[in-house]
Amino acid sequence: MFKISGLDQLSRQLTDAKKALESLDGELGTVSIDPDDPASIEAAIQNMEAIIDERLGPYASNPIIAPLAESMKEKYRESIVDRAAAARIQSEGE
Secondary structure, X not given: OOOOXXXXXXXXXXXXXXXXXXXXXXXXXXXXXXXXXXHHHHXXXXXHHHHHHHHHHHHOOOOOHHHHHXXXXXXXXXXXXXXXXXXXXXXXXX
């Protein structure tokens, strides 16, 4: 007979991960930007990161959630920068 250790810890981590993911259900928040103002773009990124930290902060030490939070921040950062660039291109064409 053998004993598997660590299942209690894994079970807690999975339970916390489930709670964290449920906290992301629905709209996270909104940010607005002036695509011609780099400070506005950076402020929007900071606001979105704060929203993610607020939602996932209680689970930041969870090894399942911590990388997810960082990945989300990077994807939202890219999205905000891409949208600002697209808006600048569109306004130049008008």
